[in-house]
Amino acid sequence: xxxxxxxxxxxxxxxxxxxxENLRLDGxxxxxxRPLELTFGDQYGVADxxxxxxxxxxxxxxxxxxxxxxxxxxxxxxxxxxxxxxxxPAFEVNRPTETEVLLSRLLExxxxxxxxxxxxSLCLVAGQKCWxxxxxxxxxxxxxxxxxAACAAVVAALRHFRKPDTSMEGGLxxxxxxxxxEPVPLSWLHSPFCVTWSFFGExxxxxxxxxxxIEEQVRVGSCTVSLxxxxxxxxxxxxxxxxxxxxxxxxxxxxxxxxxxEFSDLLDTRLAEDLKxxxxxxxxxxxxxxxxx
Amino acid sequence: xxxTTAPEAALGVLPRSDGSxxxxxxxxxxxxxxxxxxxxxxxxxxxxEAHVDVIVRPAAGVGGTRERHLEALLQASLSQLILVKNxxxxxxxxxxxxxDSPENDYVNTKLVxxxxxxxxxxxxxxxxVLALLxxxxxxxxxxxxTAVAVVHQDGAKRTIVEPSPREIETAESVHAxxxxxxxxLLLAESEGDFTVKEWDDLYxxxxxxxxxxxxxxxxxAMVLDDEESAGTDMRQFLRSTMESKVAADLHWK
Numbered sequence: 001x002x003x004x005x006x007x008x009x010x011x012x013x014x015x016x017x018x019x020x021e022n023l024r025l026d027g028x029x030x031x032x033x034r035p036l037e038l039t040f041g042d043q044y045g046v047a048d049x050x051x052x053x054x055x056x057x058x059x060x061x062x063x064x065x066x067x068x069x070x071x072x073x074x075x076x077x078x079x080x081x082x083x084x085x086x087x088x089p090a091f092e093v094n095r096p097t098e099t100e101v102l103l104s105r106l107l108e109x110x111x112x113x114x115x116x117x118x119x120x121s122l123c124l125v126a127g128q129k130c131w132x133x134x135x136x137x138x139x140x141x142x143x144x145x146x147x148x149a150a151c152a153a154v155v156a157a158l159r160h161f162r163k164p165d166t167s168m169e170g171g172l173x174x175x176x177x178x179x180x181x182e183p184v185p186l187s188w189l190h191s192p193f194c195v196t197w198s199f200f201g202e203x204x205x206x207x208x209x210x211x212x213x214i215e216e217q218v219r220v221g222s223c224t225v226s227l228x229x230x231x232x233x234x235x236x237x238x239x240x241x242x243x244x245x246x247x248x249x250x251x252x253x254x255x256x257x258x259x260x261x262e263f264s265d266l267l268d269t270r271l272a273e274d275l276k277x278x279x280x281x282x283x284x285x286x287x288x289x290x291x292x293x
Numbered sequence: 294x295x296x297t298t299a300p301e302a303a304l305g306v307l308p309r310s311d312g313s314x315x316x317x318x319x320x321x322x323x324x325x326x327x328x329x330x331x332x333x334x335x336x337x338x339x340x341x342e343a344h345v346d347v348i349v350r351p352a353a354g355v356g357g358t359r360e361r362h363l364e365a366l367l368q369a370s371l372s373q374l375i376l377v378k379n380x381x382x383x384x385x386x387x388x389x390x391x392x393d394s395p396e397n398d399y400v401n402t403k404l405v406x407x408x409x410x411x412x413x414x415x416x417x418x419x420x421x422v423l424a425l426l427x428x429x430x431x432x433x434x435x436x437x438x439t440a441v442a443v444v445h446q447d448g449a450k451r452t453i454v455e456p457s458p459r460e461i462e463t464a465e466s467v468h469a470x471x472x473x474x475x476x477x478l479l480l481a482e483s484e485g486d487f488t489v490k491e492w493d494d495l496y497x498x499x500x501x502x503x504x505x506x507x508x509x510x511x512x513x514a515m516v517l518d519d520e521e522s523a524g525t526d527m528r529q530f531l532r533s534t535m536e537s538k539v540a541a542d543l544h545w546k
Contacts, residue, residue, distance in 0.1 A: 002332045041322075041393055046352075053308045057392060061353040084350055086326040086388040088309065093348060136353050138390055140324060141307045178396075 004090040007217050015218045019200045019208060026052075026212065031255055033210040036149075038156055038266060040274045044183060045161030049153040052212065053143035058153035060135045060161035064175060067123065067130040075122020076132040079107050079154060087139045099146070106147050106237060107137070110192050110226040111154055114234035121187035124166060124173055131163060133186065144212040147224055151194040156267055160274065161186055190228045193263045195256035197223045204242040207252055209259070223249065225256045229264040300419070300530050304427040304538045312428020314420050319440075319455040320395030321416035325424035329385030343380035345372045345387065349417065352391045359410070363417065370471060370480045371421060376431040385430060389417050397458040411484055412440045412461055414469035418480070419527070426535060436479050437503040437527035438471035441495045443487055452495050454502060466491070470499040474528065503527050 007015070015025065022030060034052035041048070045060035067074060081104040083091045091097060111117070122131035135154050139146060162183030165176045198211040198219040211219060221241020226234040233253070238244070300318035307313035310326035317323070330343055337344040347368045349360045367389075375385060394413060415438035422436050442456035442464035453460055461467055466485030473479050483492070505526045 043393060043396060046393065055307070057390075059353050080355075084388050084390065085328070085348060085386055086307070086310065086324075086350075086390055089328045089331055089386055134353065138350065138352075140326075140390065141309050143309065 002089055004088055007214055011214065012218050015214055016200060019206050019215075024208070025214070028210075030206070031209045033259065034212075036152065036263065036266060038152070038270045040156070040160050040270070045157050047153050047156035047160055049149050049156065051145060051149040051152075051210065053141055054145060054149045055140040056146070056149045056153040057138040057140055058135055058150070058157035059138070060133065060157045062131050062133045062161070062163040064124065064129055065132040067127060069127075072127035073123050074119045075130040077112055077117055077119050077122070077134075078132070079104065079111060079135045079137065081107060081137040081139075081150065083139050083142075087142045102239070103137075103146055103150060106194065106224055106226075106235075107151060107154055109235045109237070110151055110194055111158075114190070114192050114226070114228075116155070116188065116190055116192055117158060118187040118189055124168070129173060133158075133161075133163070142213065144214075144216045145196055145210045147196050148194045148210065151192070151226070152263060152267070155191050155193065156270070158186060159188060159191065159267065159271060190230070190232070191264055191267065192226050192228045192234045193260045194224050194226045195259050197225070197252045197256075199223070199242060199244055202242075204244045205248070207244075207248060209255070223252065225253055227253075227257060227260055229257075229261050231257050300527070302419075302423055302530075302534045304423060304534065310428075312424050312426070312430070314423035314427050315392075316416060316420040316423055317393070318416055318419070319412075320393070320457070321391070321413055322393035323413075323416045323420040324390045324392055325420040326388045326390075327385065327421075327424040327428040327430060329387075329428065329430060330380040330383035331386065333382060333384035337384060338382050341381050342377040343375070343383045343385050345375060345377065345385050347371065347421070348386070348388045350388065350390045352394065363414065366414070366480065366482060367417060367421060370418070370436070371425070373479065374422075374432045374434060374436055374473070375425065376433060379431055387421050387424065389420060391417075395458050397462065410461060411467050411469040411482055412442075412456055412458070414438060414480075414482065415440050415455070415471070418471050419531075422531070423534065427538070434473040434475050434477075435531055436471050436473050437531060438469065438480065439499050439502045439527065440467065440469050441499055442467045443485075443491055443495065450491065452491075452498055454498065468492070468495055468499075470496065470503070472500060472503040474504075476500075476504045505529065 037050040039048045040046060047058050049056045081100060083100045085091050124130055135157055137150050162185055165181040165184050167174050198208045198215060199221040200206040200208060200219055204221050223238040225236050302314060302316045304314050306315045307326050310328055312327040315324045333344050345368055347364045349364050351360060418436060418438035425432060440455055442453045442460055443466045444451050444453055444460060444464045456464060466483060466487040468483045471480035505528060
């Protein structure tokens, strides 16, 4: 497979020097995101996130399986991230690259290990039957900041997703098809989002949000902060790179919180719009099978 | 979801690939990217022609043997269309990402192992051709495809064009046919029980959809067709999509 063309020395110096002068190639502020667009598909659990030229599609699905023997009371929740050659010809099928491994690790830490989805609610019959929820992340186009876009897509897809309704009567489990009963949403506890900072300069003194692909090639380090709108931090990952002052990191985290609040609001409004679009004739409230908390 | 909708397509949707297209028809939505000619790996390199690599990725779950089968079929058909002899020792890579496929509301699907069927073939073929056109890969001809199912209804056999998942389940046979723009048969794949007579009939039906004779061109001042006049005339649809893309690209002139 051909290697991705690296930016030339001139390009590198140009980008680095521009950032030193508080300028970016696309005219954004240093702490400004590209416009985040979020659309849902016709089916439940399909979310398409566009961040400038970066585009990520996530699809959530569920099926009934047998739980793991060591965790009989938990359902199964997996996030599958496989970068296809559609992203770039440098990616090969069935051969994970470093980008892919880091992406899946970060999504795992942010969404799965922060307990955003209550896996115990996916259990149907202890030790015998449970739901297996799977999110497939498809990166259609990569122009930097894959992690933030992918995380937003996964969270949006899971919030939008509905799994088939089930009932338990006398030890007999019934899974209803969408034609019989309206599917029910997942038991969702909080919505974490990733905010990635890129550092530039000799000592990493310039912090930049939402780096494009070329900026990612030039940066001296990066730090991904995952948190929800209540300010609860799920993880902070600073994988190598130039060391950064602790005070600067604290500053980054507080800016990240403001950004996450924006994402949360955007997701809530988009979900509400989508619900309204599906609610033809106002029957949705009657068809709903779940109870209000 | 309504299964019978007019086809829709957009070209050049992905900024970083050489060519790309998004196509949706009959509930299927497929995005394709084409990169090529690019450097081929040693094991894929042919001394005299380009290697056409087709990758089909299902929307959910891991691809299995059915996807590999579809890939093999598409690879064989598209190698016939692309002028592979023009690019020796190189690679033309076509990635087809299924975004949406119609769901059967009456069954709960197993999704970890994706299983595609022939009904998706026309969407894959059409998207691949559109993406190849968008990438400017030289081709002998373009292609149009359709899926036809034969169902047994009230004691009589009936052919359904672009069947829904529910119809496929009850159908006696499902067929995917593709034709080149010269009217030649490019691909014919069938699944199920059928007679030669039935096949001949559905061949005519499919040919009617894929290769309707193109209407006379209205000179330079052509009006760009809108989708509803295209109907299920696939060749006209392909042509009007390309025309509107070219008109948009040459807007500055």
